[in-house]
Amino acid sequence: xxxxxxxxxxxxxxxxxxxxxxxxxxxxxxxxxxxxxxxxxxxxxxxxxxxxxxxxxxxxxxxxxxxxxxxxxxxxxxxxxxxxxxxxxxxxxxxxxxxxxxxxxxxxxxxxxxxxxxxxxxxxxxxxxxxxxxxxxxxxxxxxxxxxxxxxxxxxxxxxxxxxxxxxxxxxxxxxxxxxxxxxxxxxxxxxxxxxxxxxxxxxxxxxxxxxxxxxxxxxxxxxxxxxxxxxxxxxxxxxxxxxxxxxxxxxxxxxxxxxxxxxxxxxxxxxxxxxxxxxxxxxxxxxxxxxxxxxxxxxxxxxxxxxxxx
Amino acid sequence: xxxxxxxxxxxxxxxxxxxxxxxxxxxxxxxxxxxxxxxxxxxxxxxxxxxxxxxxxxxxxxxxxxxxxxxxxxxxxxxxxxxxxxxxxxxxxxxxxxxxxxxxxxxxxxxxxxxxxxxxxxxxxxxxxxxxxxxxxxxxxxxxxxxxxxxxxxxxxxxxxxxxxxxxxxxxxxxxxxxxxxxxxxxxxxxxxxxxxxxxxxxxxxxxxxxxxxxxxxxxxxxxxxxxxxxxxxxxxxxxxxxxxxxxxxxxxxxxxxxxxxxxxxxxxxxxxxxxxxxxxxxxxxxxxxxxxxxxxxxxxxxxxxxxxxxxxxxxxxxxxxxxxxxxxxxxxxxxxxxxxxxxxxxxxxxxxxxxxxxxxxxxxxxxxxxxxxxxxxxxxx
Numbered sequence: 001x002x003x004x005x006x007x008x009x010x011x012x013x014x015x016x017x018x019x020x021x022x023x024x025x026x027x028x029x030x031x032x033x034x035x036x037x038x039x040x041x042x043x044x045x046x047x048x049x050x051x052x053x054x055x056x057x058x059x060x061x062x063x064x065x066x067x068x069x070x071x072x073x074x075x076x077x078x079x080x081x082x083x084x085x086x087x088x089x090x091x092x093x094x095x096x097x098x099x100x101x102x103x104x105x106x107x108x109x110x111x112x113x114x115x116x117x118x119x120x121x122x123x124x125x126x127x128x129x130x131x132x133x134x135x136x137x138x139x140x141x142x143x144x145x146x147x148x149x150x151x152x153x154x155x156x157x158x159x160x161x162x163x164x165x166x167x168x169x170x171x172x173x174x175x176x177x178x179x180x181x182x183x184x185x186x187x188x189x190x191x192x193x194x195x196x197x198x199x200x201x202x203x204x205x206x207x208x209x210x211x212x213x214x215x216x217x218x219x220x221x222x223x224x225x226x227x228x229x230x231x232x233x234x235x236x237x238x239x240x241x242x243x244x245x246x247x248x249x250x251x252x253x254x255x256x257x258x259x260x261x262x263x264x265x266x267x268x269x270x271x272x273x274x275x276x277x278x279x280x281x282x283x284x285x286x287x288x289x290x291x292x293x294x295x296x297x298x299x300x301x302x303x304x305x306x307x308x309x310x311x
Numbered sequence: 312x313x314x315x316x317x318x319x320x321x322x323x324x325x326x327x328x329x330x331x332x333x334x335x336x337x338x339x340x341x342x343x344x345x346x347x348x349x350x351x352x353x354x355x356x357x358x359x360x361x362x363x364x365x366x367x368x369x370x371x372x373x374x375x376x377x378x379x380x381x382x383x384x385x386x387x388x389x390x391x392x393x394x395x396x397x398x399x400x401x402x403x404x405x406x407x408x409x410x411x412x413x414x415x416x417x418x419x420x421x422x423x424x425x426x427x428x429x430x431x432x433x434x435x436x437x438x439x440x441x442x443x444x445x446x447x448x449x450x451x452x453x454x455x456x457x458x459x460x461x462x463x464x465x466x467x468x469x470x471x472x473x474x475x476x477x478x479x480x481x482x483x484x485x486x487x488x489x490x491x492x493x494x495x496x497x498x499x500x501x502x503x504x505x506x507x508x509x510x511x512x513x514x515x516x517x518x519x520x521x522x523x524x525x526x527x528x529x530x531x532x533x534x535x536x537x538x539x540x541x542x543x544x545x546x547x548x549x550x551x552x553x554x555x556x557x558x559x560x561x562x563x564x565x566x567x568x569x570x571x572x573x574x575x576x577x578x579x580x581x582x583x584x585x586x587x588x589x590x591x592x593x594x595x596x597x598x599x600x601x602x603x604x605x606x607x608x609x610x611x612x613x614x615x616x617x618x619x620x621x622x623x624x625x626x627x628x629x630x631x632x633x634x635x636x637x638x639x640x641x642x643x644x645x646x647x648x649x650x651x652x653x654x655x656x657x658x659x660x661x662x663x664x665x666x667x668x669x670x671x672x673x674x675x676x677x678x679x680x681x682x683x684x685x686x687x688x689x690x691x692x693x
Contacts, residue, residue: 212375213408215395217422217467227421231412 059284070278077281084285088269092289095266096297098180099249102187103195106244107237109188110195114236115229117196118203135196143190147257150186151177154258178260186254194243202236203229238305246294266290326351326507327372327475332381334367341367343531345381349475349509349524354501356510356522360554360689364531365511366405369477372509373402386474396425401468402477405484407460409452415439415463416448422471438470439463441500458489465497469504478510482517494520515555519543527551529687543600545676547589550687552598552678559604559647560684561597568592571672577643581618582672594680601648603674606637606658606666613669620668623647628662639668 059080061072085092113135121128138146154160154176164170176182206229214224252267259265266286273283327349334342342364349355357365370376372383374395383391390398401422409418420435428434439445442462444455452460461481468476478497482490498521501508512518518525519539526536527550535542535551542555552558563581567573571582572591585591599618607613620641627638635658637649647668651658660666 207406207408209404209406209408210410212395213402213404213410214421215375216373216400216402216404217471218396218425219421220394220396223425228410228412 055284055287058280059288061281061284063281070280072280080281080285081289084282085289087282088266088286091264091266091269092293094263095249095290096293098184098187098255098263098265099245099251101184102191102248103241103245105184105188106192106195107241110192110240111199111233111237114196114199114203118200119206119208119229122204122208132200135193135200138190138193144253144257147186147190147253150182150189150258154182154185177258178263180259180263182258183255183263183265186258187248187251190251190254191244191248194247195240198239198243199233199236202233202239206232234305238302242298242301246298249294250290326386327509328384329368329372330382330384332368332371332378332383334364334371334376335379340531342371342378345531345533347526347533347536349507351507352505353523354498354508354510354521356512356518356525357528358512358515358518358525358555359528360513360687363528365513365528366479368528369402369479369509369511372475373400373477374398375402399474400477401471401473402479403461403464403468403481405479405481407452407464407481409460409463409467411452413451414448415444415450415452415455418452418463419467419470421467426471435466435470438466441469441503442466457484458493461485461493465500469500469506472504473506475507475509478508480512481510482512482514490517497521519555525555527554529554544674545587546598547678548686549596549678549682549684552676552687553685554687554689557601557648558598559601560678561599561644561647562594562680562684563597564594564680565592572677574677576620577641579620581620581675583675583677584673587675588677589679590677596678596680596682596684598676598678599670599674601636602634602650602652603670604647604649605669606639606649606651606660607669608658608660608664608666613667614671616672617669618672618675620644620647623666623668625660625662625664625666628660639666641668 057074058072060074060076060078061080062075062077064071064073113131117128117131117135121131152158156175156177161170161174161176164176165172165174170176210228210232211224214228215221219227249265250267252265252271255263255265256268256271270283270286270290273279273286327347329345329347332342332345332347333340345364345368357368359365367376371378372385374390374393378391381391382389385399409415410421413421416432416435416439419439420431423431423434436445436448439448442465444459444462444466447455447459452463455463461484464481481497482493485493494517497508497510501521510518510522519542522539524536525539525542527534527542529550534548535546542551546552546555546558549558549560552560561576561581563574563576565572566575566580568585568591570585572585572588572595574581574583574595574597576597581597583595583597588595605613607619613619623639623641625637626640626646627636629636630653632653634650634652637651637660639647639649641647649668
């Protein structure tokens with residue numbers, strides 16, 4: 001979205017340097033822009049572009065016959081990808097499944113939060129600030145600690161389980177720890193702020209006079225929301241769902257702390273391949289597969305949502 | 312959703328009635344015990360300076376604010392507690408408030424779609440044609456100019472055929488030339504569709520050009536209401552006299568009563584028709600519009616029976632082409648404005664000249680002597 005904006009300014013700046021007296025300042029301005037970009041470019045080249053190539057190269061390595069554990073020879077062994085897919089497609093599917101459920105849950109929980117902070121608390125900066133701090137507050141504690149806390153919340157002897165059993169939602173011998181439910185809960189909780197903040201930023205800018213205009217034109221509250229507020233907040237929803245879905249699908253902390261052997265996500269598998277079995281080619285090819293799938297999904301999603309028009 | 316089915320038989324012909332409507336906010340009273348009847352099919356203007364409560368009044372009619380006290384009737388129905396979306400009222404908002412994610416056509420069709428009108432697209436297109444924007448139906452509002460957006464907002468409201476159309480300073484964001492053009496256009500459309508228009512504005516010229524009836528509002532109350540000509544020729548308060556055009560207001564005291572009241576202003580005796588005076592005894596303000604005043608040069612004689620102020624010294628002369636505007640200092644009365652038409656060439660009067668000021672008593676109006684002479688004076692033309 002912002003990339004598109006950057007590209008369009010680049011494009012419009014392009015033909016300006018036509019010549020004459022104008023050319024000199026334009027060239028100078030462009031040089032300045034490159035200088036400003038340089039630190040970031042260098043940093044990303046060294047710590048992102050090079051490692052990506054290293055990763056992609058590793059994904060095609062071949063095991064040296066008779067060599068020690070973790071030693072591989074450079075090669076172009078494309079079968080690595082097929083073997084990784086064959087061995088880990090359940091984890092891949094499960095990861096995207098969990099991420100999807102967590103994203104939907106975060107949207108359902110997060111949208112009303114963002115709406116209240118941006119629209120209902122508008123004009124009350126103190127309340128707005130307090131609510132925003134509450135949304136961001138979890139970041140003051142470590143991600144791992146917060147996830148471990150969910151173990152306590154969902155523990156057999158805790159009130160959540162007791163309450164659900166009392167209501168008959170959970171069978172008498174049921175439990176929540178080490179289940180898919182716990183993993184999705186953890187994912188939803190951990191990525192909720194990434195859903196709330198973009199939607200908040202979007203709704204914050206919304207002109208509430210449009211809501212008045214909706215009421216004036218015979219649309220009641222729910223209709224005004226569905227026809228005006230919701231469509232206008234689509235860019236925020238798209239940004240929020242992407243910021244939730246992408247890290248959630250690659251997450252390995254929640255499933256390892258809150259799940260069991262049957263809830264393994266792809267992040268965990270990559271983690272284990274890299275660090276436990278030292279199977280670098282498989283781990284690298286799984287990483288590449290994950291990246292490609294996410295990239296394709298995001299492109300299809302942004303197209304589908306048609307949010308370019310709104311920005 | 313008929314909040315109360317009671318109707319007012321005595322007001323059945325009136326479209327919009329406000330009865331003792333008051334709106335109090337936490338720190339001030341925006342609208343103070345306002346009662347108003349706006350007949351069906353009229354072009355009604357609520358005119359006043361910013362903060363006078365005119366927009367709050369409009370928002371209460373639209374249902375966007377609810378009155379603290381009082382009742383609002385539309386077509387004989389009490390709508391005081393009716394939600395905006397259930398009122399037969401549409402608004403042209405000051406900011407237009409067009410939906411940015413919908414095409415121009417869909418903006419116009421929005422109200423029709425909510426009311427489940429069958430041929431919404433065709434009707435919307437028809438009204439876009441009425442405001443001469445039929446060819447831009449598929450554009451987004453952001454792709455239109457300010458004047459075009461204004462027309463879309465108008466079409467979006469009109470297409471629903473409301474009992475009352477509310478216009479909240481709709482021309483405020485347009486430049487002067489476009490504003491004059493739209494004034495004519497709005498008047499044409501109102502005549503064509505025959506709906507009741509309630510127009511809120513702070514621009515007195517706009518109100519007088521378009522409206523059949525103008526209500527001048529000040530501090531939450533209506534100061535005076537009537538035809539623009541009547542308001543201009545016979546203001547009843549200093550606020551109206553100064554806010555609607557300019558006035559020379561001369562403090563004086565009544566010395567002689569009768570059909571023509573004799574008033575002493577700064578030593579000169581002037582006459583004021585009793586039926587044009589708010590009060591005919593004690594202290595009064597004698598008012599006369601600048602264009603009614605005439606300069607009488609030394610050697611000339613004023614017409615018989617006219618009011619005359621002697622010993623006026625011209626302090627400023629500005630030639631504007633059509634007319635010449637003079638400022639004249641009269642001892643004991645302060646500075647008066649005089650506009651003279653240049654229909655027979657401009658007058659050879661210069662600053663420093665001593666002249667007499669004369670006018671026909673029939674154009675004199677009398678106000679309450681306790682009023683502030685400067686009430687409602689605006690700086691320049693807004």
